[in-house]
Every structure is written in structure tokens, then in C-alpha cells.
Amino acid sequence: MNELNTVVESAQSAFGQALTPADLENAKALFLGKSGRITELMKGMASLPVEQKKSQGAAINLAKQAIESALNARRQALADAQLQAQLAAEAFDVTLPGRQRGQGGLHPVSLTLERIEAIFGSMGFEVAQGPEIESDWFNFTALNTPEDHPARSMHDTFYVEGGTATAPNLLRTHTSPMQIRHAVQHVKRHRAALGASAEGLFCGTMPEIRVIAPGRTYRVDSDATHSPMFHQCEGLWVGENVSFKDLKFVFTDFCRIFFESSDLMLRFRPSFFPFTEPSAEIDIQFQNGPLAGRWLEVAGSGQVHPNVVRNMGLDPEKFIGFAFGMGPDRLTMLRYGVNDLRLFFDGDIRFLSQFQ
Ligand code: PHE
Numbered sequence: 001m002n003e004l005n006t007v008v009e010s011a012q013s014a015f016g017q018a019l020t021p022a023d024l025e026n027a028k029a030l031f032l033g034k035s036g037r038i039t040e041l042m043k044g045m046a047s048l049p050v051e052q053k054k055s056q057g058a059a060i061n062l063a064k065q066a067i068e069s070a071l072n073a074r075r076q077a078l079a080d081a082q083l084q085a086q087l088a089a090e091a092f093d094v095t096l097p098g099r100q101r102g103q104g105g106l107h108p109v110s111l112t113l114e115r116i117e118a119i120f121g122s123m124g125f126e127v128a129q130g131p132e133i134e135s136d137w138f139n140f141t142a143l144n145t146p147e148d149h150p151a152r153s154m155h156d157t158f159y160v161e162g163g164t165a166t167a168p169n170l171l172r173t174h175t176s177p178m179q180i181r182h183a184v185q186h187v188k189r190h191r192a193a194l195g196a197s198a199e200g201l202f203c204g205t206m207p208e209i210r211v212i213a214p215g216r217t218y219r220v221d222s223d224a225t226h227s228p229m230f231h232q233c234e235g236l237w238v239g240e241n242v243s244f245k246d247l248k249f250v251f252t253d254f255c256r257i258f259f260e261s262s263d264l265m266l267r268f269r270p271s272f273f274p275f276t277e278p279s280a281e282i283d284i285q286f287q288n289g290p291l292a293g294r295w296l297e298v299a300g301s302g303q304v305h306p307n308v309v310r311n312m313g314l315d316p317e318k319f320i321g322f323a324f325g326m327g328p329d330r331l332t333m334l335r336y337g338v339n340d341l342r343l344f345f346d347g348d349i350r351f352l353s354q355f356q
Contacts, residue, residue: 004063007037011067015074024074031067038064102349105356109231109344112332113214116233119257123250125235126211130178132218133160133168138177142311143275158218158228171218175234176275178213179304179323183238183312186211203315208239214328224340231328238304238314238321244268247301247322255284255298259335263287267295276302276323296334299326 011031018024031037041060045053106114117127140152150156151173163169190206191198214233222228237247252266264287268280279302283295304312304321312321329341336355338344343351 004041004059007031007041008063008066008070011037012070015070018074018078021075021078024071024078028071032064032071038067103356105353107344107352108332108336108338108355109328111355112328112335113231113233115258116212116214116254116326116328116331119254120212120235123253124210125237128178128182128211128213129215130172130175130181130213131168132172132216134170134172134177135163135168136170138180139170139172139174142180142308143176144305144307144311145274149274154220156220158220173219174217174325175213175215175232176323176325178211178215178234179236179275179308180311182211182213182236183209183314183321187313201310201315202313203318208237208242209321210237211235224342225330227329227341227345229345230341233326233328235324235326236304236321237323238309238312238319240318240320242320242322244303244322247324251282251299251301251324258331259284259286261286261288268301271300271302273300273302275305275308276300277305278302282324282326290337291334298330298334299324301325 011027014027014030015024018027029036033039038060041063042057045056045060048056121127136152140149145151157173158171160169160171186209187202187206188198191202191204194204194206196202196204212233212235214231216229217232218229219226220228237250248266248268252264255266256262256264265285267283267285269283271279271281273279279300281297282299282301283297285295286292301322301324304323306316309316309319309321329344332338332344333341
């Protein structure tokens with residue numbers, strides 16, 4: 001009897017020391033396996049007299065049951081421990097706030113573009129869109145830019161693969177190609193409406209061209225005030241009786257409305273562009289606020305060069321045009337007091353969300 005108790009106790013302690021299911025199965029074999037202690041004891045009964053066999057058999061069975069129940073209890077305990085460990089490892093904090101999709105908003109430059117379109121729209125200007133991959137013809141040649149002009153060099157312009165003299169082969173360096181694209185369509189439409197010949201320069205009557213063309217532009221340039229991708233907005237006004245005075249009037253109005261500053265001053269400073277003659281940079285000056293008293297350049301402008309008027313399909317003896325090209329990025333910087341252009345294109349939500 002004592003021996004059986006010892007066997008049961010040593011089984012219980014061996015099971016208790018088993019820390020994994022595999023250890024436990026090994027320990028089980030020592031007691032219940034083919035040559036385990038209980039099996040050996042059973043075999044030993046063969047030599048006993050009949051009465052002893054009975055009582056010894058019953059005692060061994062009890063011991064066996066005790067070992068089996070210790071085994072099952074330990075199995076359960078190990079399984080429970082494993083489940084607890086897994087639950088602890090995969091635990092998550094149900095009290096954390098859920099993930100939400102934040103409220104989106106327009107990029108500050110998009111806000112500026114919307115504002116520009118609304119203001120010029122109220123002055124009777126259409127809004128046109130043009131391709132960002134342009135041809136050499138629209139970007140340079142049609143705009144009276146000489147073959148050897150430095151802007152055409154690879155240092156300044158991103159060229160794309162393929163392309164012929166007229167096929168798309170570069171990323172537009174300004175929105176000015178839209179002057180030609182839009183004017184050519186406008187002239188074509190009104191020629192057709194009049195039943196006029198499609199040949200030669202047009203010198204009939206047509207509604208004035210008044211258009212702005214906002215969009216992305218590209219140059220090989222990068223620092224705090226230049227980004228390889230930036231925005232421009234072109235403006236074009238062509239008619240029989242348009243003058244610099246009209247341009248000045250419209251642009252002054254635009255700036256005063258845009259900056260909500262009725263005493264803002266404008267200055268046309270002589271400059272050079274191949275496609276305008278004469279040409280002027282447009283500077284503005286605030287009378288109040290942190291930028292007061294400084295002249296700030298916001299646009300290039302000028303009277304459309306006769307060669308460009310011809311490339312529009314118009315007779316420069318009859319039609320005169322004024323064009324301007326402004327930088328919406330710069331307008332945005334001035335309006336909100338941002339001093340590094342790159343912030344607009346880094347995509348940092350902490351910066352961008354301030355404009356909502
Ligand atoms: N395209 C010129 C530039 O990118 C700006 C401009 C537009 C100048 C129209 C005159 C007329 O600098």
C-alpha cells in the first residue's frame with residue numbers, strides 16, 4: 001500500500017513539474033506507459049495468490065485512477081495557462097478611442113486658385129485648363145522664344161522622352177502656352193461662326209478673349225522660394241481696344257480683393273519676356289500689416305508680342321493683347337505669412353490643417 005502511495009505521490013509531483021504538454025506526456029509514460037510503474041505493478045500481480053490479487057488489483061486501480069486524474073488536472077492547468085498567456089500577449093485596450101477618418105480640406109494653394117478663379121470670373125474671365133506635358137512649340141517657339149534662349153536649356157526645363165518638334169516633349173515651364181492654345185481655339189470658333197476662311201490671319205470681328213489658365217508648372221529649381229513643381233496662373237485679354245490701363249485696372253482690383261486690402265498699391269516695373277513687348281513685373285505694396293512698405297513681386301506681364309498675336313491666328317494690326325502670369329504659391333505665402341514654399345508640398349498635416 002505504501003508503495004502505491006509513493007507511486008501516486010511521485011506521479012503527482014512529476015506532473016506538477018512538467019511545464020509543457022510535451023514534458024507532461026513524457027512524465028505520463030513513466031507511470032502509465034508500456035513499461036511505466038503502474039504497468040509493472042500490474043504485471044507483478046501474476047505471481048500473487050488469488051485473494052491478494054483481488055485486493056492488490058483494486059488498490060492498483062485506485063492508484064491508477066488517482067494518477068490519471070492528476071494527469072488530466074495538469075493537462076487542463078497547462079492548457080489554461082497557455083490560453084492566459086496568449087490572451088495576455090494579444091491583449092488590446094478596449095478603452096482606447098477608435099480610429100477615425102479626419103475631416104479633409106482643401107490645400108492652401110487650391111484655396112488660392114479657387115479665390116483667383118472666383119475674382120477673375122466676376123470680371124468676365126473664363127477659366128481654361130491646359131496640359132502639363134507640353135510641346136516645344138507651345139511652350140517656347142509660338143511664344144517667340146529664340147532657339148538659343150537659356151530657358152530652353154536642360155538646366156531649366158524638364159524634358160521628357162520621345163517627342164518631336166511639335167509633339168509633347170517637356171513639362172511646361174509656365175502657363176503661357178495656354179495663351180496660344182486658348183486663343184487659337186477661340187479664333188477658330190469665331191471664324192467658323194462667321195463662315196470666314198480658315199486661312200490667313202483673322203481680322204474680322206470677334207468677342208474679346210478674356211481668360212485665366214491656372215495650373216501646375218515645372219522648372220529645374222529648388223530652394224526655400226522655388227520648388228521643381230509650382231503653380232502659375234496665366235491671364236490673357238485680347239481685343240481691338242484693350243490697353244495697359246485696362247490690365248492695370250483689372251490687376252489692381254484683383255489684388256485688392258484677393259488680399260482684402262483696399263489701399264494696396266501696384267507698380268509696373270519694366271522687364272523682359274520674349275512673348276511680351278513692352279513687359280513689366282507687377283509689384284504690390286501693403287500699407288498695413290507686417291509686410292507694409294515693401295514692394296513684393298507677384299506677376300510678370302506685358303503687351304502680347306505681335307509675333308505671338310500672329311501665332312494665335314490674329315492680325316496684330318487689328319488685335320492687341322495683354323497677358324500676365326502670376327504665382328499662386330507666392331500669393332498664398334503672402335496672404336498667410338508663410339516663409340518657406342516647401343511647406344506647401346511636404347504634405348505635413350500639422351501645417352496643412354491650419355488652413356481649414
Ligand atoms: N510666363 C512668364 C513667367 O513664367 C510670366 C508672364 C506671363 C510674363 C505672361 C508676361 C506675360 O515668368
